[in-house]
Amino acid sequence: MNFKKLLPLLLLFVSVSFYAQGESMQEKKEKIKTLKxxxxxxxxxxxxxxxxxxxxxxxxxxxxxxxxxHQKMRAFMKRMSDGSLDKITEKEANNFLVQMEDTEEELFLLRKKFTQNLKKILPSIKIIKLRKAEEDFNRKLLHQYRNKGHNK
Structure with missing residues (x-):
């Protein structure tokens, strides 16, 4: 699996782990937004x-x-973390895959519409720079999260 496909999953796991820590999700989201x-x-x-x-x-x-x-993947994440994943039927697993694919497609269409909206206000080079900046920011955030975990 290449890094570009792995990054959204890693970000999902990192963001889910925020629930288990002291600050509220909204506070953490605002901090990340400010840094972004x-x-x-x-x-x-x-x-x-x-x-x-x-x-x-x-x-x-x-x-x-x-x-x-977060809302669409919450049920899947709960199912993965409660240990029942090994006990699901093939039909339930197939339903989860369909849900995951639907969510991925919704995310793709959302990104596509976003890019179309950006083309109305930014030159293409800045849109490409945005994609790189998003990847760089997410990489830095993940690196910071990993380092924070090692310092405990």
Missing amino acids: VAFFTTELDLTTNEAEKFWAIYNTFDDKQFELR
């Missing part, structure tokens, strides 16, 4: 006009993406 704004602002070098339009579109996209990943 700073990182993207530096990486994309947006003009004031671009930034105003970009953040409105990006925040809507990011919220919908978060909602899809």
